[in-house]
Amino acid sequence: MKPAVAIIGGGIAGMEAARQLLLLGYTPIMIEKSDHLGGHVGEWHCLFPDMSPAADLVENLKNGIKGATVFLETGIAFINRIRDTYNVMLDNGISIPCQAVLFATGYELFDAAKKEEYGYGIYNHVVTNRDLELWFGGREDARFPAKPSTIGFVHCVGSRDIKAGNMQCSKVCCMTAIKQAIEMKEKFPKAEIYCFYMDLRLFGKKYEDFYIKAQRDHGIHFIRGRVSEVGENYDGTLQIKAEDTLNGKPLKLNLDLLVLMAGMVCGKDNAKLTAGLRMGLDTDGFLRSRDNIYGVTDSNRRGVFFAGACTGTKTIPETISEARAAVLGIHNYLMK
């Protein structure tokens, strides 16, 4: 019988790992708490840097895991080790004996309502990056005005924010904001678009190109400074206050739409999920790798591996690469 590998999480990391395990002849068993596969990427409309549809990526990954056992809407009751194998007990009462466990539990999106000063959930025209992607994808949403003439993007909402309890940079928000700002400019060419940032972290392939393009070709304004408060005008538009720290001046703007770039935060179930394995969490609340340089996909427990944003914020290419690296680690472990 082919060795079984339990994969916890049905996002892109879990799916790519399942696909690779199938190719190597193993039996992946995927457990996903929601009712569909694809995770956060499944809710995104298109992806930088090539503006490729996110649905295509998710669909390709789904096609690659036909033959894998998938449990949807299923949680984990506990995981324990029995000699050289693991027993994953699901909340539906099914027990999965397996030779290895891969955590691909990903991240959670920061709840933008916690940054009360931005008025998410209070003011009608304040949305998040996720809301915008779903709207790009065709979801009806009354918060979006028909023809916005001024749009603001706030970077780092819940990221690099000690008061929000998240010190980490979410890595993708700067680039996502630029991508989304360009997309909005293409939809509404007459709109003035403002990006409020702490500093721009554009480290990836073609990211800087996007930044230049946003300014040169689309006239998007980049203002170094954080928005301090949002209020609602009599006509329902938004009034925001910020500081332009490069000019050293406070500013006040009226906006038709404000987009909050909600960051990535560690999964709130991480401690519970790993409790039975006594693996512990890293200081940032994410799962703790054996080594953050040389063993990111390895845990400190034999036979337990990680892939993707469960160990920290990741881009999609990093996540896919980690899924493959983790599968190689699992293969080497099972071959011993």
Add this chain to the structure above:
Amino acid sequence: MIYQGKQKIWSDYQKDIPDDHWYYARSCIRQNFFPASEKYFLEIARKVLGKDICDNEHHTTCGGIAYHSDTIPQETAMTIVARQFALMSECGYENLVVSCITSFGNYNETIETWREFPELEAKIRENLWKACRREFKVPKYVAHASDLIFKFRHEIAAKSVNRLVNRETGEPLRVVEHIGCHYSKMFPHKGFGGAEYPCVLSGMVESWGGQVIDYPERRHCCGYGFRQYHVKANRGYCVANTHKKFESMEPFHPDMIITNCPGCPYFLDRWQYVISEQTGKTYGQGGYGIPVLTYEELAGLMLGYDPWDLGLQTHQVAVEPLLDKIGVKYDPAAKYLGLNKEDLLRPELPTNMKCH
């Protein structure tokens, strides 16, 4: 505006406060600005709500006004605070209810600082002993007086004879609520509703029948800002900030403003006169200003106290349009009669802002 969103935040910032047995810490300036507010807080708390509240004549300023004006060091301010605590301890009370917003912030800041730096508390205890041979217990609970009125707002509504409703149209009155900066901006969890969307005053307004206005400059300072006013050269900045608020609230056509700070009602009230003299502009209906009331004055009006006993004739902006909207009965001829019915004479009328 998504009202449910605010309700969710309000539910995150609630606090349990003791029902009874309070020691009242008065403000050093409110009795000059709005002389009946503190009197009617005690009247309502004792006679309407039946609470035990101790009012001590040995009480002094808390020092917050000088501390926030940068004219005394923190240790001095803390020693004054320690003396207030000593007075409370000597009277046998453990719950402190504070009239002034800055005092509320000052007491909380002192207690929190001592919690972080116990050696500083020991030093202040020594200072107090050397200065006046007093000792104190740190209060078990510190509430602002508006917290108590908020807590018992439904009881007050049940005993009210007036509602915040336009008697002609039946529509709720449109009320701007202005929270003093030191209420919850320093410690969001110490204020009902937190720092961004406090509900301590909006809760009263809604309970008493009114509709709260959320306008863009709602969170902005009233303009007082201590040194913006106390340093004479800065007073233009003080009135400019008040002007900014009125320009922002103007499109919402508020019927009145409710406040819970000593400085805010004073400056929101008096600067309307200054703005009208400088620019010719008034913000109320028919050339009047927008009446600015303390929460005690408003609670008193709801409960049917005479508006002149509540001291509403000491306001710069005429309150009669508001009284007429609510349907409060009043004697215009008694407006400027003192308690002994002696004529207090009439103030000089503004050039542009209409007054009765």
